[in-house]
Amino acid sequence: MTTLLVYREQLKKFYSKYELYITPVIKFLLALLTLVMINNSIGYMGELKRFAVVMVLSMLCSFLPMNFIVFVAAGVTLGHLYKFSLECAGVALVVFLLLFILYFRFSPRDTIAVLLTPLCFILKIPYVMPIAMGLAGTPASAVSVASGAIAYYTVSYMTNNASMLNTFEEDEALEKFRYLIDGLLGNKAMFITIVAFVATVVVVYFIRRLSVDYSWTIAMITGALLDVLILLFGDLMYNTKLSIMGVIVGSVVSVLLVKVLEFFVFNVDYSRTEFVQFEDDEYYYYVKAVPKNTVAAPQKRVKTIRVPEKAVRQQKRD
């Protein structure tokens, strides 16, 4: 445990020193991972899969704001779907537009959750997201996680039914469109997942704010159990063909991952070096403000208990 704590302090120091370079690198890697995953799962458009295109887009994301990655991911997804079928691209565009117009005006900060949720779905550990967002965010993050789930299920429905969608003739655009809408609105697995995730985010959020010991750990475990319970219950009621083992193993892995995240990310103040400039009447100031790293070495408290001599003598006499 001590080694881990020391490691965390070192990480913190390293980050505050090289924050200027680390953040773009992280953004670049995230963008690269996102694009590679999208290309692997729905790679219909060859042009977008080219190494140079992927690299240039990731480079762009590395120095533009975080939300730009979401736009790039949405754009690339639409490009692939357009190559596959115009109707699919249209439906996906409408879903993305509605999410964007109605929700992301409110919380541009949470946009990243929408990107990470589908990524976690592809990695088979979507259960990380509601727990992590409940710990790090607010109850409003539930909407972000739900939006991510909607985006994932929309696209995955299209790719899973690709062969069926290909059987439609050119002049059957309306039927194809109707088939897509029916499929999306009748996707019970999606609705159950959304209900489970929203409930998990809210429950985790409220438990972690309780003033009891280990509230974070209790929140994680309760959240994961609730998630599994709702998913299994939904499976029983609507027969969503859920893999029970997958849910349980995924949840266990998710709780462990969130525990690691808690240790290294959520509870640590990664204050970074700030560069600011200002002026007064006489000077221009270019200030580099470096955070003081106060390593919290556990303080030893020695308490001496002295027995009064009088009492000792008394004891001897007895």
Add this chain to the structure above:
Amino acid sequence: MLNEERIKLMTKMACYEADEGRKNVAIGSYFRGDYIGLQVIKSIISGTIAFVIIFAMYIMYDFEIFMADIYKMDLFGFAKTVIIDYLIFTVAYALVSYGVYTYRYAKARRSLKIYYNNLKKLSYLYDKEVKNRDYKEI
């Protein structure tokens, strides 16, 4: 002469301005009613766009039936239901955004209060410095 205390304060304030302060200062430059009103109007506009999109999808879904029935159906009644749906949707959305932005305005004001206090302190330090300098010159 460099005044260390003043530089520390200025640095702190510059950090705030560069990060969350920028947004809060922008919010704080509005009156409460103006800010919330503007945001609600924006919400109504985006709500309208969203409704139009959903309505277009709905029409497209039943396009053939809709075109076949268009001469038979009660267009006035249809328009009435659509308008009522639209009003419910937009008003609900506007109410939610009213709540969100009221909360945000209050939060930004609270955060700006500390900033304005620091500004006062800064001006006080500055005055003191100027006075000291004048005194020395005399």
